[in-house]
Amino acid sequence: MQDLYRKIYKDPRFHDLESKRRRFSWTLATLTLFTYYTFVLIVAFKPQLFAATLSESTVITWGIPLGIIVIVISFILTGIYVYRANREFDVIAREIIDSFSTDKTDN
Amino acid sequence: MKALLVLLFLIVCQSALADSSKGEVAGQPLNITAILMFLAFVIATLGITYWAAKRTKTTRDFYAAGGGITGLQNGLAIAGDYMSAASFLGISGLVFASGFDGLLYSIGFLVGWPIILFLLAERLRNLGKYTFADAVSFRLKPLPIRSLAASGTLCVVLLYLIAQMVGAGKLIQILFGLEYYIAVFIVGFLMILYVTFGGMIATTWVQIIKAVLLLFGASFIAMAVMFKMDFSFETLFTSAIETHDKGVSIMSPGGLVSDPVSAISLGLALMFGTAGLPHILMRFFTVPDAQAARKSVFYATGFIGYFYILTFIIGFGAIVMLTNNPEFLDIESGGILGGNNMAAIHLSQAVGGDVFLGFISAVAFATILAVVSGLTLSGASAISHDIYASVIRHGRAGEGEEVRVSRIATIALGITAILLGIIFEKQNVAYMVGLAFAIAASVNFPILFLSMYWQGLSTRGAFFGGAAGLLTAITCMILGPTIWVDILGNAEPIFPYKHPALLSMSVAFSMIIIISLLDKSESAKQEKEIFQDQYVRSQTGLGAEGASSH
Numbered sequence A: 001m002q003d004l005y006r007k008i009y010k011d012p013r014f015h016d017l018e019s020k021r022r023r024f025s026w027t028l029a030t031l032t033l034f035t036y037y038t039f040v041l042i043v044a045f046k047p048q049l050f051a052a053t054l055s056e057s058t059v060i061t062w063g064i065p066l067g068i069i070v071i072v073i074s075f076i077l078t079g080i081y082v083y084r085a086n087r088e089f090d091v092i093a094r095e096i097i098d099s100f101s102t103d104k105t106d107n
Numbered sequence B: 001m002k003a004l005l006v007l008l009f010l011i012v013c014q015s016a017l018a019d020s021s022k023g024e025v026a027g028q029p030l031n032i033t034a035i036l037m038f039l040a041f042v043i044a045t046l047g048i049t050y051w052a053a054k055r056t057k058t059t060r061d062f063y064a065a066g067g068g069i070t071g072l073q074n075g076l077a078i079a080g081d082y083m084s085a086a087s088f089l090g091i092s093g094l095v096f097a098s099g100f101d102g103l104l105y106s107i108g109f110l111v112g113w114p115i116i117l118f119l120l121a122e123r124l125r126n127l128g129k130y131t132f133a134d135a136v137s138f139r140l141k142p143l144p145i146r147s148l149a150a151s152g153t154l155c156v157v158l159l160y161l162i163a164q165m166v167g168a169g170k171l172i173q174i175l176f177g178l179e180y181y182i183a184v185f186i187v188g189f190l191m192i193l194y195v196t197f198g199g200m201i202a203t204t205w206v207q208i209i210k211a212v213l214l215l216f217g218a219s220f221i222a223m224a225v226m227f228k229m230d231f232s233f234e235t236l237f238t239s240a241i242e243t244h245d246k247g248v249s250i251m252s253p254g255g256l257v258s259d260p261v262s263a264i265s266l267g268l269a270l271m272f273g274t275a276g277l278p279h280i281l282m283r284f285f286t287v288p289d290a291q292a293a294r295k296s297v298f299y300a301t302g303f304i305g306y307f308y309i310l311t312f313i314i315g316f317g318a319i320v321m322l323t324n325n326p327e328f329l330d331i332e333s334g335g336i337l338g339g340n341n342m343a344a345i346h347l348s349q350a351v352g353g354d355v356f357l358g359f360i361s362a363v364a365f366a367t368i369l370a371v372v373s374g375l376t377l378s379g380a381s382a383i384s385h386d387i388y389a390s391v392i393r394h395g396r397a398g399e400g401e402e403v404r405v406s407r408i409a410t411i412a413l414g415i416t417a418i419l420l421g422i423i424f425e426k427q428n429v430a431y432m433v434g435l436a437f438a439i440a441a442s443v444n445f446p447i448l449f450l451s452m453y454w455q456g457l458s459t460r461g462a463f464f465g466g467a468a469g470l471l472t473a474i475t476c477m478i479l480g481p482t483i484w485v486d487i488l489g490n491a492e493p494i495f496p497y498k499h500p501a502l503l504s505m506s507v508a509f510s511m512i513i514i515i516s517l518l519d520k521s522e523s524a525k526q527e528k529e530i531f532q533d534q535y536v537r538s539q540t541g542l543g544a545e546g547a548s549s550h
Helices: A001-011 A014-047 A047-051 A062-107 B002-022 B034-055 B059-067 B071-082 B085-096 B101-127 B132-136 B144-177 B180-228 B235-243 B249-251 B260-274 B278-285 B290-322 B340-392 B397-425 B429-453 B457-479 B481-485 B501-518 B521-541
Strands: none
Touching: A001 A014, A001 A062, A001 B521, A014 A047, A014 A062, A014 B101, A014 B260, A014 B521, A047 A062, A062 B101, A062 B290, A062 B521, B034 B144, B034 B180, B034 B340, B034 B457, B059 B180, B059 B278, B059 B340, B071 B180, B071 B278, B071 B290, B071 B340, B085 B101, B085 B144, B085 B290, B085 B340, B101 B260, B101 B278, B101 B290, B101 B429, B101 B521, B132 B144, B132 B278, B132 B340, B132 B429, B144 B180, B144 B278, B144 B340, B144 B397, B144 B429, B144 B457, B180 B290, B180 B340, B180 B397, B235 B249, B235 B290, B235 B457, B260 B429, B260 B501, B278 B290, B278 B340, B278 B429, B290 B340, B340 B397, B429 B457, B429 B481, B429 B501, B457 B481, B457 B501, B457 B521
C-alpha cells in the first residue's frame, strides 16, 4: 500500500486534485468564519446596527433576518461543497486510483 | 428483554404508588399520557436493541454499526445526537427570557458544522476506524496520543453526562412526577441496555427515532404558534414586544455577551468545540465511505439549522402565549412554573392540550436517552479501543475481548453517570457543557486538525501541547467567574472571563507548534515522512476502512 501511496503522491493529477480541493474547501471555510465572526463582532462592538428596524412600519430588526440568514448560508455552503465534491473530486480520485490498479494487473 | 421491561414498568408503577400515598409530589402529578407515550418509545427502542444485538458480532459492528449506515440516516442520527434537551429547552427558554440573544447561541451551535464538513469529515472517515484517535495515530505514536485523546474524550463525556443526567432528573421530576433519583436511574439503566447489547446500531436508531420525533414535535408547536399569529411574523413580534417586560429590547442584542473577549471566546468554543466532540466525530465511522460522510453533514446541518429556527419561533410564541397566562404562572416568583427552561413544554400544552404535552414530555425524555447513549458509547470506546486495546494490550487484544471490555466499560460508565447524577443533584451544572465544549476545542480539535494539515506535527508536540490545552481550559474555568465566584463564593475571579476557549486554544496551538518545531528526534523525522502516505489516503480514501468491500 505504501508504494502505491508514494506513486500517487508523485502523480501530477493528484496534486491538481489536491490543490483544487484545498482552494475550494478553504474558500468555503473562510466564508463561514467570516460570516459568523462578522455577526459576533457586530453584536460585541456595534449592537445598535442590529437593533435598527428594517423600515419605519415594522418592529422587525436587522439582527433577526440576518441571524437567520447566517444559519441558511451555513446550510447552503455545505450543499455547495457536497455537490462539487461528489460530482467532481470523487470522480477524479477514482480515476487516479483505477489507473494505478490497472497498472498493477498489467504487470 | 421482556423481564427487563416488566422490571421497568414495576419501577414506574411503584414510584407512582409511592407518590400518591405520600400525598405530595415534588414536581407535578403523575402524567399518565406522557408515561404511556414514553413506555411506547421504550418498548420500540428495546425491540430495536434486541434486533441490533443479534447483528452486533464484530468490533466494527459494535463501534461503527458495521459501517452500513447511509448518509441520510447518519445525518438524522447526528442531529439526534446533537439536539440535546439542553438545546431544545435551553435555547427556547433563552429566547423566552431575552429574545434575540437566544439566536446567538443557536448560530454558534450551528456554524461548527460547515467547518467540520470542509476541513475534517472526509479526511477523518478516510483515516480512522472507530475513534478520532485512530486518525491522529495514523502517523503519530499510538501510546501517548491515544492516552491523551482518551483523556480528552473522557473529560468531555463525563462533563456532558453529568449535565445531561442532572437535567434529565429535574426535567423528568417535573414532567412525569417521578422522584429525581428514580428518573436518573431509569435513564442510566436504559442507556446501559441500549449500548451494551445493541452497540452503535441500537444507538444510531435510538438517535434517528428521537430526531424524527423531536423535529415533528417542534414543527407542530411552531406551526401552531404561527397559525395563532395568522402566519405573520410582524404580529408575532409585535405581540411579544407588547407582552414582554423588556419590551422592544428583546428584538436586539442585549447583555448576554457584553464584552468582546467573551463573545469571541464563546464563539470559538461553540464552533471548534463541535468539531472536537468525540461522540459526534465517532458518527463518521458508521457510514461506508467519505461521500456518505459528506452527505451526512449536509443533512445534519439542514436538520439542526431548521430546528434552531423553530426554537426561535417557539421562544417568541412562549412570550406571547405564556407570559400572562395564569395557568402557567408561578405566583411566588412571578415567572413561569418550573423556570424559563420549561417554556417549550408549557407552550406545547397551551397549543396542543394534555395529549400533546404528554407527547413532548416523552420526546424530551427520549432526547436525553439518545444523547447519553451516544456519549456513553464514545466514552466506552475510548476506554476499550484506545486505552485497553492499544495502550494496555499493544494491539494484541482479540475482537471478542475488545467488545467485552467495551461492554464492561459501558456498564461502568453508566453506573458512574447515575452516581454522579445523584451527587450533583443540588449543584449548578450549567457550566459543564460549556467546559466540555472548551476542552473539545482545546484538546481534541487542535491535535486532530494539525495531524491532518501540518506535516511538521510530532508526537511530542501533540502530546504536551494537547495536555497544556486541557489543563488551561480546566484551570481557567475553575478560577473564572462561574466556579471561583458563583460556586465557591470568592469575591473576585482570578481568571476574569467566563469562557476560556480563546486562551486555552491559543495555548494548545502554540505549544503544539513550538514543541513540534523543537523536536529533532528520529521518530519525529519518520512521522513527517509518513505524512505523504497519510495525505494520499486522506484525499483519495485509498486503503480506508470499509472501502474494501466496494
